[in-house]
Amino acid sequence: MNQKDIEAFVKKYYRLLAIFCIVVSIATAVMAQTPSGPPMGPGPYRPSALVELVKLDPTIRLDIRYATADNFFGKAVYSEPRAFLQRPAADALLSVHRRLKAQGYGLVVYDAYRPWSVTKLFWDITPPEKRVFVADPAVGSVHNRGCAVDVGLFDLRTGREVEMTGAYDEMTERSFVTYTGGTVEQRARRDLLRKAMEQDGYFFVYPEEWWHYNFKDSREYAIQDIPFSAIGSPSEPKK
Numbered sequence: 001m002n003q004k005d006i007e008a009f010v011k012k013y014y015r016l017l018a019i020f021c022i023v024v025s026i027a028t029a030v031m032a033q034t035p036s037g038p039p040m041g042p043g044p045y046r047p048s049a050l051v052e053l054v055k056l057d058p059t060i061r062l063d064i065r066y067a068t069a070d071n072f073f074g075k076a077v078y079s080e081p082r083a084f085l086q087r088p089a090a091d092a093l094l095s096v097h098r099r100l101k102a103q104g105y106g107l108v109v110y111d112a113y114r115p116w117s118v119t120k121l122f123w124d125i126t127p128p129e130k131r132v133f134v135a136d137p138a139v140g141s142v143h144n145r146g147c148a149v150d151v152g153l154f155d156l157r158t159g160r161e162v163e164m165t166g167a168y169d170e171m172t173e174r175s176f177v178t179y180t181g182g183t184v185e186q187r188a189r190r191d192l193l194r195k196a197m198e199q200d201g202y203f204f205v206y207p208e209e210w211w212h213y214n215f216k217d218s219r220e221y222a223i224q225d226i227p228f229s230a231i232g233s234p235s236e237p238k239k
């Protein structure tokens with residue numbers, strides 16, 4: 001190599017290095033803005049055993065708001081009004097439902113397992129000051145693990161859902177379990193629901209939402225993004 005060749009080589013090398021640096025910085029910027037999918041977490045996890053609540057007990061009531069336009073999003077985000085939980089959580093929930101019968105109530109389920117992509121959608125459309133009411137998709141929701149359930153009560157005598165201190169998914173302080181406003185009856189029913197749900201130590205309320213309960217072993221299940229149509233159950237094998 002003579003002097004000229006060396007200079008040409010160095011020039012070429014620097015040009016390649018510059019192109020490489022530009023490509024890396026563009027890729028990094030794109031990746032920072034593009035959602036990378038559900039967080040995996042440390043694991044190991046129990047195998048998923050999502051079961052459909054009405055298959056285990058058809059007397060539990062469903063009012064799946066995200067399968068209708070009657071929700072804070074204003075549009076249906078589920079194609080089917082169905083509710084699934086991991087088997088131990090489903091069993092614990094149904095035992096609460098059966099016990100409430102003696103008090104004249106049944107459980108109405110607003111939401112249970114929720115695919116991660118729906119959590120991401122909710123986060124993206126919610127203004128930052130209201131994000132205490134939605135889960136950060138970078139962490140995932142307990143709903144994504146099939147271990148959270150949104151519930152209310154219905155009156156066995158009238159068949160009607162009972163009023164609580166605030167509406168389901170309402171993004172105000174009326175949703176807090178410590179909210180002291182509303183009527184005596186509304187607070188009493190909210191507290192009755194909480195007592196029934198927490199009695200066995202399987203579920204714990206989310207203090208900012210009277211309807212949201214987490215199952216105690218939620219961390220043992222992975223975050224999932226499978227649609228309802230892809231979920232099988234022991235009594236109904238996946239087709």
Ligand SMILES: [Zn+2]
Binds near residue numbers: 149212213
């Ligand atoms: Zn919830």
